[in-house]
Amino acid sequence: MYKVTKTLLMCLMLALTTGNVAAVTPSPAMLEQLKKLPRSEQERLARQYGYELPGSTSNRSVNEKPQDVEKLQQPNRRSEEQQPEQKGEKKEPERFGLKLFDAEISTFAPVSNQPVPESYVLGADDQLLLQLFGKQSDSYTLDVSRDGNIMLPDIGPVNVAGLSFSTASELIVERIRSANIGLNAAVSMGQLRTINIFVAGEAKYPGVYAVSALTTVTQALFVAGGVSDIGSLREIEVKRAGETVARFDLYDLLLRGDSRNDVHLKHGDVLFIAPVKALAEVRGEVKRPAIYEVKRGETLGDLLAMAGGAKANGYISAAVLERYNEQRLRDFINVDLTKQADNAIDAKAGDVLRIAASSLRVENQLVLAGAVARPGFYAWHDGYRVTDIIRSLWSDLLLSADLHYALIVRQINSAGDIEVIQFDLVNALENPSGADNVQLKPRDTLVVFHHVDQFYQREKLNQYMRDTILEQLEWPPEQRWLIGDLASTAFTEIQKPVDPEAPEVVVTEAQKDTQLLFMTELEQQALLQATLSDVLERIYTDPKALALSSHFSRKELLYPILQKLRQQARANNNLKIVTVGGDVKVPGEYPLTVDATVTDLVAAAGGLNDSAYFNRAELSRTSGINDQLNGVRISHETIDLAAIFSGNAADVALQSRDRLNIFATPEWKTDREVTLSGEVRFPGVYKVRQGERLSDVIQRAGGLTDNAFAFGAVFTREQIRKKETAQMEKLLEQLKSDVATRALSTEQTQATPQDSMFLLRELGKIEPVGRLVINLEQIVAQNPQYDMPVEDKDMLFVPRQNRAITIVGEVQYAGTHRFDGSASVRNYLDLAGGLRKRADNDRVFIVRADGSVALPESGGWFGRNKTNLLPGDTIVVPLDTEYKDSLTLWGQITQIFYQSAIALAALNSF
Numbered sequence: 001m002y003k004v005t006k007t008l009l010m011c012l013m014l015a016l017t018t019g020n021v022a023a024v025t026p027s028p029a030m031l032e033q034l035k036k037l038p039r040s041e042q043e044r045l046a047r048q049y050g051y052e053l054p055g056s057t058s059n060r061s062v063n064e065k066p067q068d069v070e071k072l073q074q075p076n077r078r079s080e081e082q083q084p085e086q087k088g089e090k091k092e093p094e095r096f097g098l099k100l101f102d103a104e105i106s107t108f109a110p111v112s113n114q115p116v117p118e119s120y121v122l123g124a125d126d127q128l129l130l131q132l133f134g135k136q137s138d139s140y141t142l143d144v145s146r147d148g149n150i151m152l153p154d155i156g157p158v159n160v161a162g163l164s165f166s167t168a169s170e171l172i173v174e175r176i177r178s179a180n181i182g183l184n185a186a187v188s189m190g191q192l193r194t195i196n197i198f199v200a201g202e203a204k205y206p207g208v209y210a211v212s213a214l215t216t217v218t219q220a221l222f223v224a225g226g227v228s229d230i231g232s233l234r235e236i237e238v239k240r241a242g243e244t245v246a247r248f249d250l251y252d253l254l255l256r257g258d259s260r261n262d263v264h265l266k267h268g269d270v271l272f273i274a275p276v277k278a279l280a281e282v283r284g285e286v287k288r289p290a291i292y293e294v295k296r297g298e299t300l301g302d303l304l305a306m307a308g309g310a311k312a313n314g315y316i317s318a319a320v321l322e323r324y325n326e327q328r329l330r331d332f333i334n335v336d337l338t339k340q341a342d343n344a345i346d347a348k349a350g351d352v353l354r355i356a357a358s359s360l361r362v363e364n365q366l367v368l369a370g371a372v373a374r375p376g377f378y379a380w381h382d383g384y385r386v387t388d389i390i391r392s393l394w395s396d397l398l399l400s401a402d403l404h405y406a407l408i409v410r411q412i413n414s415a416g417d418i419e420v421i422q423f424d425l426v427n428a429l430e431n432p433s434g435a436d437n438v439q440l441k442p443r444d445t446l447v448v449f450h451h452v453d454q455f456y457q458r459e460k461l462n463q464y465m466r467d468t469i470l471e472q473l474e475w476p477p478e479q480r481w482l483i484g485d486l487a488s489t490a491f492t493e494i495q496k497p498v499d500p501e502a503p504e505v506v507v508t509e510a511q512k513d514t515q516l517l518f519m520t521e522l523e524q525q526a527l528l529q530a531t532l533s534d535v536l537e538r539i540y541t542d543p544k545a546l547a548l549s550s551h552f553s554r555k556e557l558l559y560p561i562l563q564k565l566r567q568q569a570r571a572n573n574n575l576k577i578v579t580v581g582g583d584v585k586v587p588g589e590y591p592l593t594v595d596a597t598v599t600d601l602v603a604a605a606g607g608l609n610d611s612a613y614f615n616r617a618e619l620s621r622t623s624g625i626n627d628q629l630n631g632v633r634i635s636h637e638t639i640d641l642a643a644i645f646s647g648n649a650a651d652v653a654l655q656s657r658d659r660l661n662i663f664a665t666p667e668w669k670t671d672r673e674v675t676l677s678g679e680v681r682f683p684g685v686y687k688v689r690q691g692e693r694l695s696d697v698i699q700r701a702g703g704l705t706d707n708a709f710a711f712g713a714v715f716t717r718e719q720i721r722k723k724e725t726a727q728m729e730k731l732l733e734q735l736k737s738d739v740a741t742r743a744l745s746t747e748q749t750q751a752t753p754q755d756s757m758f759l760l761r762e763l764g765k766i767e768p769v770g771r772l773v774i775n776l777e778q779i780v781a782q783n784p785q786y787d788m789p790v791e792d793k794d795m796l797f798v799p800r801q802n803r804a805i806t807i808v809g810e811v812q813y814a815g816t817h818r819f820d821g822s823a824s825v826r827n828y829l830d831l832a833g834g835l836r837k838r839a840d841n842d843r844v845f846i847v848r849a850d851g852s853v854a855l856p857e858s859g860g861w862f863g864r865n866k867t868n869l870l871p872g873d874t875i876v877v878p879l880d881t882e883y884k885d886s887l888t889l890w891g892q893i894t895q896i897f898y899q900s901a902i903a904l905a906a907l908n909s910f
Contacts, residue, residue, distance in 0.1 A: 093281055096290040096306070097233045097254055101204070101226025116189040116214065118166040123213070123267075124148065127190030128160075130172065135182040141190060155179050165189060197265050199224040201273035202231030216262045217248045220271050227273050234293050235274040238263060245269075251293070255306060278349035282307040285314035285357045294347040300335065301343035303353055310337075315358040321345075322352035360541075363442060367540055369549040370448040370557055371401035371456060376546060384440045386428045390448075393429060398550060400450045401425070405603045407591065408438055409445040409540070409561055417568045420561065420576070422593035422600050445540050447561075449554045452585045452606045461551035462486045465531050472527075481524050490532040491556055493525055536560050554586055554606070561591055574656035580605045582662035583612040592658075597651040598639055601660055611668040614642035619652060620659045674790045676701050678798035679708035694774075694790050695782045704780060709801045712849035712872045713776040718793040721770025728768060735760055773851040802849065802872040807832045809877035810839035819871045828875055840880040847874040 122128075122144055130140040130152075142150040148161025155175055160168040169187040176185040192213045197220060199206050204225035211223060217238060227233060233254075238246040245263075252258040265271070280303055281291045287308030294303060300321070310316050316337040325331040335342040335353075366378045368389055373396055378389055386408075390396045393403065408421040425448070427436035440446075450456060465486045536559055538545040539552070549557065562577060569575040576592035578601055585606035593600060598619065602608060617639040622632050639660070643649035654660075667690045674697050677683045681702030688697060694715075704710060739756040776798070778786035803819045805828055812833025820827075825844070829835065846854040849872030 093283070093289070093291050095229075095279070096288070096292050097250060098226065098229075100254070101222065116165055116192070118164060120165040120189070120214070122148075122160050122163055122165060122168050123193055124161065125193035126213070127192070128168070128172070129188045129190045131186045131188070132176070132183060133186070134184045135180075144193075152176065195265065195267035195269075197268070198270040199273075200270055202228045202275050203271075203273050204228050204231075211265070213264075213267075215265050217246070217265065217271060218250070218253065218259075218262050220265060221250075224271075230275050231273045232276040232293060234295060235277075237272045237274070238265065239270040239272055240266065240268070251306070278347075280347050280349070280351040280353065282353045282355070284355035285311045286355050287311060294349075294351075298347050299343060300337065300345045300347055300353060303347045303351070304337060304343075304355075310355050313358045314355045316355060318356065320354045320356070322354070323348060324350050361443070365443060366440060367443075367445040367546065368448075369445065369540055369546055370406075370552070371398045371450045371550055372396060372448050373398060375549045376543065380440060380442045380444070385432070385437045386423060386425075386440065386446065387432050387437050389440070389446060390425065390429070393425065397425070397448060398450070398456055400454050400456055402449045402451045402554075402606065405449055405606070407447045407449075407561070407593070408440070409447065410441060411443055415568075417573070418561075418564055420565075420591040420593045422596065422604065424603075447540075447557055449557060453553045453555060455553045455556075456550050458485060458487065458551055461548055464535075464548060465490075465528070468531050469527060481521075486528055487532055487552075487556070490525075490528040491559075493529050494533060494559070495555075555588060558590065562589055565591055576656055578654050578657070579659040580662070581659065582617075583609045583664040584662050585609060592654060592656060596654045598641070598654065598660060599644060599651055601654060602641075602662075608641075608662060609664075611664045612641075613663045613665045613668075614645070615640060616663055617641050618661045618663070620661065621655060622657045672790075672792040674792075675795045676798075677796070678713075679705040679800055680796075680798055681705060688790055691789055693787050694794075694796070695779050695787045697790055698780060698796075704776075704798060707800045709799045709849070709872065710776040710780065711870070712799045712802055713774065714797045714799070714851070715772050715774045715776075716770045716795045716797075717772050717791060718770060719791065720772055721768050724768035724770060728764075728766070732760060732764055735763075771851050775850070804872065805869060806874040807877070808874060810836040810879055811877050812836060819869075821869075823869070825869065825875060828869075829877070835877060838880050840878045843878050845876050845878075847876060849873065 124144050124146045126144045128142040128144070128150060130142055132138045132140070138153075140153055142152070144150055144160060147159075149157040149159050150172075152158050152172065152175060158172065158175060160171065163171070172187050173185045176183060194210050195213050195215070196208055196210055197215070198208055199220060203221075204227060206224065209220070209223050211220065215223075217236060221227070221236075233250040236248040236250065237244050238248070246261055248261045248263075252260075253262065276293055278294045278296075279291050280294050281289075282303060283289050286304070287310075289307060292303060292306045304310065304316070319335050319337050321333040321335050323331055323333060335345065337343055362377065364380045366380045366384070366389060367376075368378060369375050372390070381388075393401075397403075403425045406423055406425050408423065409418050410421060411417070412419050421438055423436040423438050425436075427434055428438075431437070455461075462485060466482050469482060535545050535548060536556065539549050539557075539560060540546065565576050577589050578592045578596070579589050580601050581587045584602065585608070587605060590601060590604040593604075598617075608614075619637045619639050621635050621637065623635050637652070639652060640649055641662075644651050672688045672690070674686050674688050675684075676686065676697065680698065681704075683701065686697055686700060698704070736757075739760070774788075775786045779788075804816045805819050805823075806816045807828055808814045811829060812835075814832060817828060817831050825846075835841065846868070848854060848870065854868065854873075
């Protein structure tokens with residue numbers, strides 16, 4: 001700035017020497033130099049050398065408001081500033097206070113229009129505005145000359161240099177009043193003079209600056225761009241004629257709003273910025289983490305105060321101070337800033353004070369989860385019991401809540417181990433002084449389960465999982481695997497034992513951060529399991545997961561508790577898990593609660609089923625190490641549940657790893673049903689008791705109608721169908737092995753392995769019927785030799801009278817013909833067009849209407865008596881397998897095809 005002014009003055013003086021004193025016309029280069037000066041300096045030079053600035057108005061009235069006012073602002077140095085950090089780069093700690101000078105500051109009032117304090121000392125080039133009123137009215141602009149005088153109209157020169165503005169105003173008004181009776185005056189400040197100051201030391205842009213006479217220390221700092229990276233914000237001195245007249249600490253202004261030392265500068269003052277001596281950093285949970293400049297004598301308490309103090313979650317009782325030790329190595333010191341002694345520790349250069357966040361755990365809290373109306377965190381108070389949290393079964397619980405099984409999960413030591421307490425909600429509310437109204441302790445978790453294994457508004461949980469997954473996925477149409485009960489599917493997979501040979505599929509954090517588009521089925525299952533596992537891990541600690549706890553089933557709510565019990569099991573702490581199986585509503589593993597008994601375990605399993613056998617249950621117990629067998633010793637104890645529930649026997653206490661097996665009542669089945677259809681008087685589904693016979697059921701149905709064809713009755717049984725299915729699967733495996741062996745042999749066959757496998761696939765599509773051959777006529781007659789007990793899902797179909805003979809197999813035209821008692825097998829085969837070329841003449845057989853098969857006699861079929869055929873019979877002509885291939889596979893396959901087809905045809909033909 002100084003160089004610019006000096007160059008411009010030299011140019012103007014050169015212009016004066018040429019004789020152009022009245023009106024100097026600067027060159028374009030001079031104009032460019034002139035534009036770099038502040039507006040006030042431009043006007044001063046223009047007035048001094050008679051040059052009119054562009055845009056200015058000559059002979060302007062003194063009371064006219066200036067059109068162009070100058071704002072004190074930092075010069076535009078954006079090109080020299082460091083570019084902002086790229087997105088994703090680690091943000092380095094910043095030094096407090098330096099940001100004040102980063103951006104352009106244009107919020108200060110214009111220097112030419114700012115209020116002038118009464119103590120302002122006038123000097124050369126200042127301008128006063130004089131307003132006369134009274135017997136005459138006029139306005140004047142009075143400039144303070146170099147000798148300090150102003151020229152009062154009609155009075156003469158008056159010396160005002162060195163006087164304060166208020167004193168000079170009083171002097172001028174008094175002179176005018178005394179010289180002119182009836183005339184009064186008012187004085188105000190016009191344009192201020194420009195002063196030159198020096199900014200030295202660790203300024204960002206040190207140098208000489210022409211500024212307004214009202215410029216303060218802070219304004220000068222802005223003009224100079226602030227302090228440099230190594231400059232001090234707290235040691236700024238104003239030197240005048242070699243003497244230090246003021247010391248300014250910018251922290252007083254920034255932290256406390258104290259501007260007492262922000263003095264006005266005078267012409268020739270030097271603003272000196274010393275290098276920074278000591279910097280200390282504050283990190284973590286404070287309001288203003290940054291690097292701070294510390295002075296001698298300032299403490300850690302002062303440093304924390306500079307950072308605005310700790311946040312609400314800042315744990316100042318265990319702060320960490322990083323400091324260079326005597327060996328100039330980093331060292332750690334634990335400090336408790338709640339104590340006066342630690343607060344008084346001196347802050348030193350290079351210190352880093354770290355304030356960690358407090359634990360998310362709340363000391364005096366209770367957790368309420370599960371089938372409750374308002375799951376969440378509640379305050380604990382001394383003396384609180386269960387009924388202080390759950391006050392009403394109607395308003396505090398869901399309608400699906402199990403009122404006889406609830407748990408309290410309690411921490412028992414500093415290692416985080418837990419114990420589980422079981423209580424009955426009904427007993428707790430009805431008898432507040434009883435044992436079930438357990439007194440609570442801090443950090444207890446109360447878990448209420450749904451009845452049996454139900455859940456509440458399951459879709460909300462599935463929607464949460466769906467939204468969580470969709471944050472990582474794009475949603476193409478083929479990803480329909482996110483439809484349905486996602487939680488149940490994922491939990492089923494979570495409970496399965498880990499297969500060590502199965503490939504491990506892990507959804508990495510990188511995959512979670514990227515938008516997954518295409519996933520394999522294993523990756524889909526892994527993502528579902530990871531999402532549900534994350535919720536289950538946080539279900540009793542995180543507010544969002546806890547709010548979802550009412551949507552989980554009994555086993556799902558127990559899963560995190562059981563996992564914790566498994567983790568804390570050690571040599572001196574047995575696994576506190578017991579198992580119940582058999583005829584209970586929710587069999588499985590349950591926590592071994594404090595003082596648990598057999599009846600408690602039954603309540604945990606949702607109670608007994610109706611078919612449970614109360615008189616006998618079995619408790620299996622691991623009693624210790626069996627040295628002889630090199631394993632555990634297991635004992636079995638018979639439990640009489642009926643006696644325990646009635647109070648006639650003592651309840652049995654449970655131990656670690658106990659297993660209770662509840663037996664079902666022998667031959668118990670309340671829903672045995674038999675279906676009768678066809679030609680019975682009252683067809684339908686009949687409930688039957690244990691041991692009831694088929695003849696009794698037919699009699700309950702009103703017997704057979706007159707059109708009933710008892711010989712052709714079809715009786716099917718579910719047990720036989722399952723057995724036939726198992727035999728079919730076994731036969732298919734055997735046939736596949738035969739085909740594979742045949743394909744590897746050197747013997748040539750007419751059937752290719754592909755044809756054989758096709759036939760096997762077709763054979764696998766046949767569904768067994770499960771037909772049992774019966775003699776219905778003898779059963780209706782209640783012949784005990786033929787009658788039999790019925791079972792659940794038995795079906796009896798009685799067709800109408802059938803007067804037809806069916807021919808299937810290797811004949812020219814298979815079909816059904818009217819029964820003729822005088823016709824023989826040969827006659828019916830002739831009616832079918834005779835045998836085909838590949839027919840096996842020696843293996844023709846008859847399937848009777850009742851499902852039995854007539855075996856051929858030694859004399860051959862065509863020599864047999866005509867009385868062998870009965871109404872409803874089916875003549876089967878099998879394929880001659882020797883004609884095609886010697887492999888017995890084809891004979892077995894065709895035999896199965898024929899037998900199955902005939903059984904189905906018998907059902908459909910009546």
